[in-house]
Amino acid sequence: MSAYELLQMERDGAVAIVTIDRPEKRNALSAQVRAELIAVLDELRDDDGVRVLVITGAGDNSFVAGADIGEFAQRTPLEQRAxxxxxxxxxxxxxxxxxxxxxINGLALGGGCELALACDVRLAADTAKLGQPEINLGIIPGGGGTQRLPRVVGTGQAMRLILSGEIIGAAEALRIGLVDVVHPATELRERTLEFARGMAGKSPVALRMAKSAVRAAAEMPLSAGLQYETEAFITCFGSDDKREGVAAFLEKRTAEFTGR
Known part of the structure; x- marks a missing residue:
């Protein structure tokens, strides 16, 4: 376990599980929580023993229920900009x-939904609820919701959620693509870690190149994205992992990837 005041970090083989630990505040994203999340990302960035990260919230009711409204309630525009x-x-x-x-083990609202949107894969409990209810406070999403949500669910569904402030259940979130997988709440941790362990067994080089190329698709025209993919593909060809993966396939054995 790592020593953070508002986070718990544990390891399951090559998977790191980071838990936002403010259950009394429904794991709201305070400035300290945000800073500690960035710190744990920095801590694990160059740790070759960790290949996949899982972010969740403490307790059974909340992933992250939103920003800590008390922190910004009295801010001026200049203070908020800062x-x-x-x-x-x-x-x-x-x-x-x-x-x-x-x-996503529970509520993922506002900043919590935006944190989930920033992740690469969203796995939710069947009891989870998601939404961007900032409109009810007279504001709009400010953590990427107006930009990432349309890229994930399309403009129409993003407009629906952002303009109405509607909170939807896991089944509806799955239907529109806001979450990628839904599990029974009692099985969420086990099934998520099983998925994460499988991913962690892949080549770290290929994982990094694949994530980068897929992310580029949201930023580039198709022609530029295809060129980006080509360069990432060629980069994989220079790795020990590519040589090991091909050799293991031809020799009908399990590959042992090193991340080099």
Whole structure:
């Protein structure tokens, strides 16, 4: 276990599980939580023993129920601008070189939904609820929701959720593509870790190149994205992992990837 005040970090083989631990505040994203999340990402970035990260919330009711409204309630526009400069946890998660999975065990609202959107794969309990209810406070999503949500679910569904503030259940979130997998709540952790362990057994080089190329698809025209993919593919050809993966396939054995 790592020593963070508002996070718990544990390891399951090559998988790191980061738990936001503010159950009394429904794991709301305070400034300290955001800073600690960035710190744990930095800690694990160059740790070759960790290949996949899982982010979740403490307890059974909340992943992250939103931002800590009490922190910004009295801010002026200039104060809020200052608070939104520098490294932002949503962008750090999205750009992280290793796969990051959201294990959505309950409410994922506002900033919590945005944190999940920044992750690479979203696995939810069947009891989870998601939404962008900022409109009810007279504001809009400010952690990437207006940009990442349309890229995930399409413009129409994003408009529906952002303009109405509607909170939807896991089944509806799965239907529109807001989450990728739904498990019974009692099985969520076991099934998520099983999935994460399988991913962690792949080549770290290929995982990094694949994530980077898929992320590029949202930023580039098709022609540029295809060129980006070609270069990432060629980069894999220079790795020990590619040589090991091909050799293992031809020799009909399990590959042992080193990340080199």
């Amino acid at each position: 608070a939104m400069t520098g490294r932002r946890v949503f962008d750090e998660v999205a750009a992280y070189p290793k796969p990051v999975l959201a294990m």
